[in-house]
Amino acid sequence: MNYDAEFLRYLYRRMVSIRLFEEKVGELFLAGELPGFVHLYIGEEAIAVGVCASLTDRDYITSTHRGHGHCLAKGAQILPMMAEIYGKKAGYCKGKGGSMHIADFTVGMLGANGVVGGGYNLAVGAALAAKMRQTGQVAVCFFGDGASNRGTFHEGINMAAAWKLPVIFVNENNQWASTTPCHTTTAIENIADRAAGYGIPGVIVDGNDAFAVYETARQAVERARQGGGPTLIEAKTYRIKGHFVGDPEMYRTKAEVQKHFDENDPLKNFAKKVTAAKWLKQADLDAIQAAVAAEVAQAVEEARRAPYPEDGELFDDLYAEGGLK
């Protein structure tokens, strides 16, 4: 497989954007600068970026509580995301959503979700609309290993399979659901094996390899666009950071985490591969990294200075037609 340099730079830029954004958000949260709570996507960048690279802006995704990566991968901008996490009016949701509820409908990002397993059927519905209107769009639902045990998983996938809807279910199996290891609450080894029960393809992919994820997603998207129906993709990865920033992580050792990161860091994997194949030079990667770092720093400055929503905005956007005060 050969990739053109521009595409590779795009992939790397999106992955680095997520990494640096998340590192900064973690730092700001620990410094007490951010309200609410935040769940970081560090170590899972290859999944969101690999999948979204197979989509267009017109395609849809639904996301999770760990949603910053999905947003950035789908093309959301750093500044309004940062501003939202600060609770500022300049944020994507005018400060009403916060870290767990970022959405950018202009790029088909239908929203992060505070309710685990809340996204399946939104994606199914978006795919239903695409099919009814014959637009050729597809929808992708990202969900965790923990979320795979919600009842909505079954209802959503079954209906999508029965109706051959253009939706791709992307399981991010990072092996942990909060403090609970996946194998203690799930009796099968691979979430993808459940696909057989719905009569759809189930594919396992290395979630730390952006290329593998991209190729797998591309095939699933093609199949969905041609009317072949859903695919269940299980991307195997590992949750490098705590469940939320500030998690004391009493349930696993630092050594376990470090080992996974040393062996499977998706950014390092990517850099190694593209430089070894001489597709990109280290200098290209460094330049991307520097540009993103500057953009993140700039976003923090602006978000910090930006005003909070004003009192009079409390009731705005409750109803499209206006409403009670």
Added chain:
Amino acid sequence: MRKITFSEATLEAMTEEMQRDDRVFVMGEDIARQGGIFGQFKGLPQKFGTGRVLDTPISETAIAGAGVGAALAGLRPVVDMHFADFITVCMDEVVNQMAKIRYMFGGQCTIPLVLRAPDGIIRSAAAQHSQSLESWFLHVPGLKVVIPSNPADAKGLLKAAIRSDDPVLYFEHKALFPMKGPVPGGDHVVPIGKASISRAGQDVTIVSYSAMAHRALEAADKLAGQGIEAEVIDLRTISPLDKETIFTSLAKTHRLVIAHEAVKTGGVGAEIAALVAEEALDLLDAPVARLGAPYVPVPFSPSLEKLVKITADDIAGAALAICK
């Protein structure tokens, strides 16, 4: 009296009831390995084993539904919802099964189940993690609903709930877990359905519960500074409502303020105001004052979140207005 936190008080209740009755067990997400988000289950698996303290999958439907099933089969389950917001995931199990099975089947069975639900606003947790949904369940015959405000009641009501042969929803405000307070030793049980008078007074009655009960007491302090003696009622149970305690107080004060964190529209305050209008209108010398959150989801931004919270000043202001 010794002082312990709200979280420790619930843990004592769990420990004592699990020791007392081996049919009692608990299940929910992240409770055995983590000890609960608020430390409210810490140490239970060490004492009782993971056979009676179960970490579940993220499956609220199964947690609540299997709780009902286990109760039908003779156990006394305590099931944890992680956050009260996720009761929405298992509304069938709570509303159509848990609440109705005994009545529908002509009283053939009992459902001695407790559903624990940490609720309320803390630290910009935003729209899907901040709700106070307790009033929904007043509208469902067959359920009991308790909602303590302090460690002593937290312990006593949890013990009563576990001993109850009917399903009890136990709402516990997230901001209360670290709060310390005196808790009597021994077998401290608080009866379900009985309000408490947390401050006596004769000028105005302030009815409240959960975290808002503390704002009500602060308001009473402020009012005392202005020569108004408020009687503060902490409902503790909202279904069944202890209307006698409210009416008895009104017979003395003739003025009523009701305050809760939940949305005002359709809230517990609405039910109380309606009861007073129907059955005790003669006792009132002034219109009822109801305080609750504005009709809007809880927003994330701290600048907006503070607008949906009822403060002691709000309560004192409302009381003053009807005491003029």
